[in-house]
Amino acid sequence: GAGVSQSPRYKVAKRGQDVALRCDPISGHVSLFWYQQALGQGPEFLTYFQNEAQLDKSGLPSDRFFAERPEGSVSTLKIQRTQQEDSAVYLCASSLALGGETQYFGPGTRLLVL
Amino acid sequence: AQKITQTQPGMFVQEKEAVTLDCTYDTSDPSYGLFWYKQPSSGEMIFLIYQGSYDQQNATEGRYSLNFQKARKSANLVISASQLGDSAMYFCAMRVLSDRGSTLGRLYFGRGTQLTVWP
DSSP states (O other), X not given: OOOOEEEOSEEEEOTXXXXXXXXXXXXXXXXXXXXXXXXXXXXXXXXXXXXXXXXXXXXXXXXXXXXXXXXXXXXXXXXXXXXGGGOEEEEEEXXXXXXSOXXXXXXXXEEEEO | OOEEEOOOSEEEEETTOOEEEOOEEEOSOSSEEEEEEEEOTTOOOEEEEEEETTXXXXXXXXXXXXXXXXTTTEEEEEEOSOOGGGOEEEEXXXXXXXXXXXXXXXXXXXXXXXXXXXX
């Protein structure tokens, strides 16, 4: 079966530009997570959805970051007025439900802000 | 607060040998899960193995086993019979499982260990 997919795989943005990153979770997975991975670091939690409800957004670094999952499937992470420090790999993960289940990750979107 | 520590930035092992990647964790939560993921240069995080805090036996998945020592708060990954394709970054991660509201679900990652397998 299809795994988690993300698009685009690579994105180069000029500072100040808005970007939108897409995540298609595994079909039927209720939970969806976004993580940010800076170069040489482990992933850091950004936000979490259960179906269409955003239950935790405590990891979003600023109000320039916004995530949505309007129909409980595809999710979009939007970054407004990008800054150089936003350069990172953005990973999306999904799990069947909440409660200890394994999270399965997509290939990530590599964002470079110039 | 939850914390994962991986003290080995890089490890080298010869093909067909076994290697242990270290992971220690810190949490005050009594119920938690520990994960190991592999991240090749392509970037995708690949799930390897899971250990629950109340599991009595150490987890095993093929060539991967998790050496879980609860009192020492360590969860080391053992890879037996290393293969060239095992060369990658390896991350240890934890999530709390008790009902603490919105903290439930998120994974806390270490900084990773870069494993290089040489022929």
